Amino acid sequence: MSSVMETVNSRTQLAGQNRLELLLFRFNESQVYGINVFKVREVLKCPKLNVLPMSHSVVCGVANVRGVSIPILDLALATGLPGVEDIDNAYVIITEYNNKTQGFLVSAVEHIVNLNWEEIHPPPKGSGLDNYLTAVTRVGEHLVEIIDVEKVLAEVSPVCEEISQGVIPPQTQVAAAHWRVLTVDDSAVARKQVTRCLESVGVQVVSLKDGREALEYLRTLLDAGKRPDEEFLMMISDIEMPEMDGYTLTAEVRNDPRMQQLYIVLHTSLSGAFNQAMVKKVGADDFLAKFRPDDLAGRVVDRIASLTPA
Structure with a gap:
């Protein structure tokens, strides 16, 4: 897996050129999903998970990663799909969103692809208003779905949307x-x-x-x-x-x-x-x-x- 991630830190030259790189992964089925490499800190085999009492149903547990406790979410379960079945052979994608670190449990991690944002399209109109996709693209023969992680996180751990008193004169x-x-x-x-x-x-x-x-x-x-x-x-x-x-x-x-x-x-x-x-x-x-x-x-x-x- 280190071979997949070893070049992540060298990708910043793509920004400003309307380009991105996606890390491709799968859940239990053959459908391929993608996540922007800029959001990924590392990929690792699923570590030991400690149960977190009273946590959201999609939170599999907490993992100790390099001395830091990180919540691990079953991303398939969070989007309405069956949860990852073979946890012993699963992977965790450690990500950073909105200054928060969390891991996403997935069945398999494949490789990184280099794309132009013009190749990334909004979800089909027939997919409905409540879908968990922000975009889709095609890589070879595969349709790649890009999950709206911000929607997932807003449901699992809602942020306060209230503006503090005194901010608006x-x-x-x-x-x-x-x-x-x-x-x-x-x-x-x-x-x-x-x-x-x-x-x-x-x-x-x-x-x-x-x-x-x-x-x-x-x-x-x-x-x-x-x-x-x-x-x-x-x-x-x-x-x-x-x-x-x-x-x-x-x-x-x-x-x-x-x-x-x-x-x-x-x-x-x-x-x-x-x-x-x-x-x-x-x-x-x-x-x-x-x-x-x-x-x-x-x-x-x-x-x-x-x-x-x-």
């Missing part, structure tokens, strides 16, 4: 009513979280599901003689999205003189140090880790204050 809510914010995220759960947070601040929200859709929307505004920076207080964009990622979306906006003044915040569950460098590279104004309601609301409050006459 009363005068800001009055000024906020005159502003709109454009949000871009492929996860339905994340879109709802962000929308509820922003509406609590008082702004209106336009929510889109990927970078390609957002870029086409902005170009439609331009064709109508409207300036995006006058239409929107800011654009808050996820990074990992089918069709076009947030880095590429930002670079496209910055390369168009008519959109260069649009304020852009990249909002992602990817770890922070690397993203801080990418923010500067692609020309975004700010970076924010998911999902911290106070921080998100605070960014909007500060932006409104900077544009509101004293």
Whole structure:
């Protein structure tokens, strides 16, 4: 398994080129699934699991990995499928989402594939609103499904969505009513979280599901003689999205003189140090880790204050 993961740390050059790498894995059946390598810390044979009393039904237990206790989730069970059957021969994918570390129990881990985000597509429309997919792609003869991990984690360990008292000054809510914010995220759960947070601040929200859709929307505004920076207080964009990622979306906006003044915040569950460098590279104004309601609301409050006459 070390041969699968030994090159993970050398993948950062793909970012900003609308490319990604997926680690492919399976549950009990032949269906292939994928997870972005940037979210993966390591892959290992399933270690000894200690039962965690009163835990969620999809939490298999807690494993001690290099001196750290990490919850292990049966990802198949979490998405409505039969749980992994042969735990003794299973693998665990250790991941980091939203500054939290957890392991996903899977039956088999295969290999890493290098793809363009344009090859990653939204789930078929007939898959329903309650599916656990953010995207699909094809690798050779296999249809690869990319699971909406943010939805899984929101169900297993919900985050607090309440904004702390005092974060939103009363005068800001009055000024906020005159502003709109454009949000871009492929996860339905994340879109709802962000929308509820922003509406609590008082702004209106336009929510889109990927970078390609957002870029086409902005170009439609331009064709109508409207300036995006006058239409929107800011654009808050996820990074990992089918069709076009947030880095590429930002670079496209910055390369168009008519959109260069649009304020852009990249909002992602990817770890922070690397993203801080990418923010500067692609020309975004700010970076924010998911999902911290106070921080998100605070960014909007500060932006409104900077544009509101004293």
